[in-house]
Amino acid sequence: MSKEFEIVREFEVDVPPEKVWEAITTGTGGYLWPMDPPEPRAGGSGPFGSTVTAWDPPHRYTNRSEDVGFPTQSLNQLDYTIEPRDEGRRAWVRYVHSGIFTDDWNNQYDGASKHTNFYLHTLREYLTHFAPRPVTFAQLEGPAASRTQEALAAAAHALGLADDAAAGTKAAVQGPGGRTLDAVLDYRNPYFIGLRTDSALIRFFGRGHWGASLGISVHDFAPDADAEANESAWQAWLNQVFSQA
Template sequence: MSKEMSKEISEEVSKESPKEFEIAREFEVDATPEQVWGAITAGTGGWLWPMEEPEPREGGKGPFGSTVTAWDPPHHYTNRVEDVEGISEQTLNQLDYTIEPRDEGRRAWVRYVHSGIFVDDWDNQYDAAGRHTDFYLHTLRQYLTYFDRRPVVFTTFDGPDASKASDSFAAVGRALGLADDTAVGARVQARGPEGQVLDAVVDFRNPYFLGLRTEDALIRVFGRDHWGYPVGMSVHDFAPGADAKEDEAAWKGWLDGVFSQP
């Protein structure tokens, strides 16, 4: 779940019923433990969003006001924050990564645990956070497999209020030129800003999220209309000379245009 979405949810609820949560995932990836470590500590713009690198020690400063509580490269990293910056109604947040080598260090096994405390509207927040987690960790694997350590520019934005309406996420897929039954793994020619044709692979698709991978970019669509919020997009652009402001102007204009049609 994005920081902006979590903040919006939190601002609508009170602190009447705080409740702990835990979201745990395990996966293997064709990358070394050192590559995974680099992606989660320094290369976050390639798969999540850019964050300040943690101070490389226990007790050091982590992103978003957190504290590093475990630092054992490339095996174990944890950060924890008691008062989540910008999300007043989430009173605790902890991210924990455990990384082990596989195949004599050529591959890695990763266990990721996101835990903390949500307040009222717990079911909605927990559902959104869990589904976002699956998409973000898939994008991490795509980054490690296809773009590891390449320079990247990142942009993320929401669609207009009209994209809160039911079926908005599906409308974005159709505007990209995808059929409703275009499946993961399909090679497509997607329609982008100003009619640009994008040779892409559908690397992720379910009723909530869509991922397109081109030679130089990971394009992510977030169907947050399912939780009553605008559809969102993120673009991780690895092309030489890429410009985040230009990407945002082009893609946000395109997304706004999807919902400005009569």
């Protein structure tokens, strides 16, 4: 049965509103994934076939799509409101994701809500530590064996993260090829893990909670970053983690 949904989040970040605006409208892949930037006007084309319904830089941006392309959703709208704080040195952001889920409403809403928290946290990490550095983006999915609720814990164990390692702690994690990565564990809950190194944001998505494979995205800000090399290395790491499952 079709039913409307609305996910609302508000946060502040220690960068000017213009920096937030650039991050959400350029589509570089700094915190989400690469996408076509919106046409800078109301009525213009937006990412993934959406239409820009509000365009007021650097204060308001909304896009809306009535042809989402997913069997469980028929309408999708993303709305950003950005206001200055502390004489423009900081920004307050209100994010609203709304639309219509057409099937499996509770599961769809739960997944979208929890992903929203992680994506917006990653946005703040990007704005605080990396923006506007150029980014090289890679993403990949684990094998079928990673479609379980225990998959993220298995990935954490392979990284060498202690069970009690909490967000904000430093960690020497075991990455692809046995290479040790000095990182900050910037996000951790039963659904997601976020790692921040001096040159990258590495995100782990425990989507087995919603019936999908574990995913990884790598936002690499090193000048010599290689997307194919990152994808290949982390894919091999994932396949190895779940090769015995």
